[in-house]
Amino acid sequence: MRPVVRFTLGQRVLFNLIFVLLTVAGAFAVGRISVDRYPEINFGKVIIYTFYPGASPQDVEALITIKIEEALEGLEQVEFVRSSSVRERSAILVKFRDDTDYAALYDELRFRVLGMLGELPKGVVPPSFDLIETSTWLPVVAVNLVGDRSNRALTLLAKELQVPLSRIPGVIEAELSGEYQREFHIYLDPHRLSAQGVSFEDVSRALVDANLTIPAGDYQDASGEFVVRVDERFRSHEQVVSTVIRRDLDGSFVTLEDLISEARLGYRDPHIITSVNGRDCVTIKVLKTAAGNALTIRREVGRIIEEYTPTLAKQGVEAVLTQDSSTYIRASISTLGWNLTLGIALVSLILWYFMGLRNAGLVTVGIPFAFLVTMILMNLTGNSQNEITLFSFVLVSGIIVDDAVVVVENIYRHIQQGEPLEQALVEGTAEVMLPVISATATTVVAFLPMLMMTGSTGEFFALIPTAVSFAIIASLFECLFILPLHYLDFGPRPQPGGAPSSERDNAPLRVLRRGTDGLIRFTLRWRYLSLSLVFVAFLAAVAILGVSITGIAPLIRIKFFPADYNLYYAFIEGPADTTIERTDEMVREIACYIMADGPGHAARQPGLPASSSTRTTSRSSVTTWVRSRSPCPTRKTVPSKTPSLTWRPCASA
16 A cells, blocks of 8 residues: 555645646536436326316216226336326326336337327317426426416416526426416307207307318429418307308308307316415426526526516516425525534544644545535536435535544654654555545445335435445545645644654543543453443344334334424315315415414415415315414414314425
């Protein structure tokens, strides 16, 4: 190992240049690496949504759901298929096996379903496919346009705002939700139908035949090439009601206007109604690319909202930002910063007290260097900076200084013994090189089993061993190849004449030495007793953990998430015949009731809405989000109209 250290000391310019280049590259990597709350993970799940207007749950099951399930039979690498059929809608969840080629399986699934559309009844809206990824349910931010305006007015304003939001660099889509599907509703008069001798099928067939577009080829001339198309689609109310339903031999005819009681533009019956703080809203979810920076995107979204605020205010509309991931990212970065600052300060103070100011400075230089090199490696491997990687940095912040402490202390010991500086560097580094490498390898190996986890969970937590290993290896490189050079330039020098430098042999150090020496002498003298005590302590720890996990005795409180929650789900359930409009009305009452308590209990904050709701017709229930400032929700008396209400904290808030 001594030749390696001598080579390092002989190539001072090269290794100092490497140190500077890696530091500068790491600073650039910090600005370039994508920032997100959680890593982008493909969960290997696909949801197939199909809409069949006017169909009962039984018809949807027989004519839609079963047909699609039959088309999926034989699809390889499928773990399970789960479906639900409600009025007018079918939802089929397909889960692929873990660690398979999700993209190829998704393409094959779409090919199978789209290939059997001819077997579905006429009038079925083609299925939509949602491949579940992290960005699917966790946008960068959600922009809610809230106001006492119609859904159409809110939608038009949202579409105008959607354009600049989708053009932000790093944004893959500005997804609009909460828009009611517009339809032209025709109400036929049964008496007029009977008088004219026309059936419902005749009207339906005539409208379908009249509302069509037909490609008619193309032609070329001197001015260019043109596509010919016969477009007879309806574009106005008058075109619809003037449609001829039946022509008689005497030249007379019956139009739709002769058969209807009313015809107007309306909305499809909604199966989801959204609101914020008890008011109607339309939401734009800003979804980022894998390489996008959530903090930069959030800043641009805020700038665009400020530009559009005067226009929205004139319409009586307010832009409310919810699901703001930057709130949690900044909190994680702040936590990391404070931990690193505190760790560096404590390490510096302890080393300064026992080994001197210069030794403390040499050790602490390796901390930011290790993290900067880690950011380079994370960027090169396509990983992002998120809560998982930040947690890994906090976890490893106290480990990466261990190697440098050992090397510096051993070099300093040789200097105290009066050896020349370069000899002390060679001997001090070479003596501990193999032990330091072995200790680093054991630490890395301890985290590597997490890479064996499969599925989306394995992908999610794989960043922990990755980030930890990168940081530890970077610190090992710094302490073995860079630290001796820094010590040569800035480290303490031996006293003239070879006398050992002054030792800080103070009272605390003497106490620690006596205690350590006594403990070592005891364990060496009573070896079997010492091993027995350690073994008994190990068995006791395993027994306490086992008893606590099984619930036999709560010796250790098992809790995976903190108890200080600020986000709660309220689940409201009503009778089976409760309409979605009635459910929405009850939820709005509860939302307004919660907000009436004032800012001490619930408040609209940048992170999440004070209360928002989502209703579905698949069951007469609703989920309401409540953002609370207090650690526990105040016990409330829910209005008597609500059949059942339960509060559940959301640990992932």
